[in-house]
Amino acid sequence: MDKAIELNAVDTTYEGEKIPCLKNITLHINKGEFIAVIGPNGAGKTTLLETINGLLESNRGEVKVLGKALRGDGNSIRKYVGYVPQDYSIDELTPFLVSDVVLMGRYGKIGLLKPITKKDKEIASNMMEYMGINNISKRPIGKLSGGQAQKVMIARALAKEPEIILMDEPFSNLDFEARREVSEKLIHFHKNKGMTFVIVIHDIASIPKSCNRVIVMDNGRIVADGNKEDILKPELLEMGYKGMVC
Numbered sequence: 104m105d106k107a108i109e110l111n112a113v114d115t116t117y118e119g120e121k122i123p124c125l126k127n128i129t130l131h132i133n134k135g136e137f138i139a140v141i142g143p144n145g146a147g148k149t150t151l152l153e154t155i156n157g158l159l160e161s162n163r164g165e166v167k168v169l170g171k172a173l174r175g176d177g178n179s180i181r182k183y184v185g186y187v188p189q190d191y192s193i194d195e196l197t198p199f200l201v202s203d204v205v206l207m208g209r210y211g212k213i214g215l216l217k218p219i220t221k222k223d224k225e226i227a228s229n230m231m232e233y234m235g236i237n238n239i240s241k242r243p244i245g246k247l248s249g250g251q252a253q254k255v256m257i258a259r260a261l262a263k264e265p266e267i268i269l270m271d272e273p274f275s276n277l278d279f280e281a282r283r284e285v286s287e288k289l290i291h292f293h294k295n296k297g298m299t300f301v302i303v304i305h306d307i308a309s310i311p312k313s314c315n316r317v318i319v320m321d322n323g324r325i326v327a328d329g330n331k332e333d334i335l336k337p338e339l340l341e342m343g344y345k346g347m348v349c
C-alpha cells in the first residue's frame with residue numbers, strides 16, 4: 104500500500120531545549136487513512152503535525168511525505184499538504200477579506216507568484232459556499248468570531264485540494280451543531296477525493312465517523328496506535344488512558 108507519511112525513529116527538539124519534544128516516533132500512514140490524534144495538553148500533538156509538514160525540522164530519524172524525504176525542506180511538499188493550525192492569531196486590523204484568505208489556499212497549490220485563474224477563483228468560491236461562509240466572504244478576516252475564522256481556515260486548506268490534510272483541533276471554536284456539520288463535510292472530502300486526513304482532536308466525541316485509526320500521544324511519544332474501536336474501548340480509557348484523553 105502506498106504510504107502518505109512515514110516517520111522512522113524521529114526526534115524533534117525545540118531550539119534551546121536539551122530534551123527532545125518528540126521522542127523516537129515511528130509512524131506509518133497509508134494514503135487514504137483518516138487518523139485522529141489524541142492526548143493531553145503538551146503531549147506533542149502540534150509538534151508532530153509541524154514535523155510532518157516541515158515547519159519544524161526533526162533532528163534525528165527520517166520524515167517522508169508522499170515518498171519524499173523532507174530533510175527540513177517543508178516547501179518541497181507544501182503543495183500537497185493542507186494545514187489548519189491550532190493557533191492562528193489574526194490581527195484585528197488585517198486588510199484581508201475572507202475571500203482573499205480562502206484564495207490563498209490556491210496560491211499554496213499553484214505557487215505564490217503564479218497568476219490566479221478563473222478556475223482558482225471558482226474553486227475558492229465553491230469552497231466558501233460548501234463551508235457555509237459565503238455570506239461573510241467580503242468581511243475582514245480579523246473581525247470574525249472564533250467559529251467563523253475556524254471555518255475559513257478549514258476552507259482555505261480544502262481549497263488547496265491537497266493530498267494530505269493536517270488539522271490541529273479544527274473544531275475547538277465550533278459549537279456542537281457546527282462540529283457535526285463540518286465533520287460531515289470532512290467525511291465527504293475523505294470519501295470522494297481520497298485525501299489522507301490526520302486530525303488532532305480534543306474531544307473524542309467529535310472524532311468523525313470516517314476515522315479508522317486513533318493515535319494516543321503522551322509526553323512526546325506514541326503510547327497507543329490502533330483502530331478506533333480498540334483504542335476507544337471504555338475499559339481501556341478507564342484504565343490506561345484515564346486523564347490522558349481530554
Ligand SMILES: Nc1ncnc2c1ncn2[C@@H]1O[C@H](COP(=O)(O)OP(=O)(O)O)[C@@H](O)[C@H]1O
Nearest residue numbers: 117118120124143144145146147148149150151
Ligand atoms: N517553541 C517551543 N519551544 C520550546 N518548547 C516548546 C515549544 N512549543 C512547544 N513546546 C513544548 O513541547 C511540548 C509539546 O507541545 P505541543 O506539541 O504543543 O503539545 P500539544 O499540541 O499536544 O498540546 C510541550 O511541553 C511544550 O511546552
Ligand SMILES: [Mg+2]
Nearest residue numbers: 148149189271
Ligand atoms: Mg497542540
